[in-house]
Amino acid sequence: MERDGRALHGAEGDYRLVVDAGNSSTKLGIYAGRRQVLTTRCTEGLADRVERLLAEYPVARAIISSVAQREEELRALLGASIPVHVLSHRSTLPFRVGYSTPETLGRDRLAAMAGAAFEFEACPLLVVDLGTAITYDFLDAAGVYHGGAISPGIGLRLASLHEHTARLPLVERGEDSPLVGGSTADCLRSGAVWGVVAEVEFYHRKLAEQHGELKLILCGGDADFLHRRLFYCNFVRPNLVLDGLNRLTECNA
Structure with missing residues (x-):
C-alpha cells in the first residue's frame, strides 16, 4: 500500500x-x-x-x-x-507504563499506544485494536498507560460458535450484518458484529464517565468495517502499530 x-x-x-x-x-x-x-x-x-x-x-x-x-x-x-x-516495556516510550505485569504486555499494544500518544499529545486516549483478538488500551491525561481489556474478535467469535456447538455453521463476517437476523447465518453475524459494536461503545462510555472526554482511536483489520457502525468514533488508523513503531525508532536508536 x-x-x-x-x-x-x-x-x-x-x-x-x-x-x-x-x-x-x-x-x-x-x-x-x-x-x-x-x-x-x-x-x-x-x-x-x-x-x-x-x-x-x-x-x-x-x-x-x-x-x-x-x-x-x-x-x-x-x-x-x-x-x-x-520493542519491550523497557524501551523509551512516550508514556509511563502503569501495568502491573509489564513483562507480559503485548508489544503490539505498546506500539499502538505509542502511535496514538505521539499523534495526540496530553489527552486521555482509548485505543481499540480490532484484530483476531480485540484489545482495549487506556492512557490517562497524565500520560500513564493503565492497560485495558482483551476480548475475542469478530472472526474468532464466529469460529468459536461453530467449533463449540453441534449444529451452528461457520460463517464469514460479510459486509451486511442486519441487527435482526432472518436466518441462522445472519443471527450469527448480528451477534458477533453488533456485540462488538456494543462492547466498544460501552467501554468508551464508561471510561468517559470516569475520566472525562477521551479520544477513541480504532486500528487493526476490522477498524474500517466497525467504525461505520459505531455511534461515536474519533479516528481510524489501520496502520497505527506500524506508525507507532516507526516513531519509536527516533527515541530508541
Whole structure:
C-alpha cells in the first residue's frame, strides 16, 4: 500500500524497516522519515520478502515488535549491518507504563499506544485494536498507560460458535450484518458484529464517565468495517502499530 506525502521528520533517505510479527502473520512497513512508503503482510516466505525489501530500499535501521519465539529469526534476517531495536516495556516510550505485569504486555499494544500518544499529545486516549483478538488500551491525561481489556474478535467469535456447538455453521463476517437476523447465518453475524459494536461503545462510555472526554482511536483489520457502525468514533488508523513503531525508532536508536 502506498501513501503520498513528504516526510515530516528526517531526511527523505532515512529509510526504516518496521516489523510487527504475530503468531500467524507478519506485517512489514518501509518508512522514509515519517512518511510511510509501503506496508505488506505475509504469512509465509518472510525471509524472501525481507530480502527483497532490503535490496530495494537502503534501510538504515529497523525495529521489531514480535512474539518472543520469533525475535532471533528476525534478527538473523536483518543481519548485523543494520541497527535493530526490539520493542519491550523497557524501551523509551512516550508514556509511563502503569501495568502491573509489564513483562507480559503485548508489544503490539505498546506500539499502538505509542502511535496514538505521539499523534495526540496530553489527552486521555482509548485505543481499540480490532484484530483476531480485540484489545482495549487506556492512557490517562497524565500520560500513564493503565492497560485495558482483551476480548475475542469478530472472526474468532464466529469460529468459536461453530467449533463449540453441534449444529451452528461457520460463517464469514460479510459486509451486511442486519441487527435482526432472518436466518441462522445472519443471527450469527448480528451477534458477533453488533456485540462488538456494543462492547466498544460501552467501554468508551464508561471510561468517559470516569475520566472525562477521551479520544477513541480504532486500528487493526476490522477498524474500517466497525467504525461505520459505531455511534461515536474519533479516528481510524489501520496502520497505527506500524506508525507507532516507526516513531519509536527516533527515541530508541
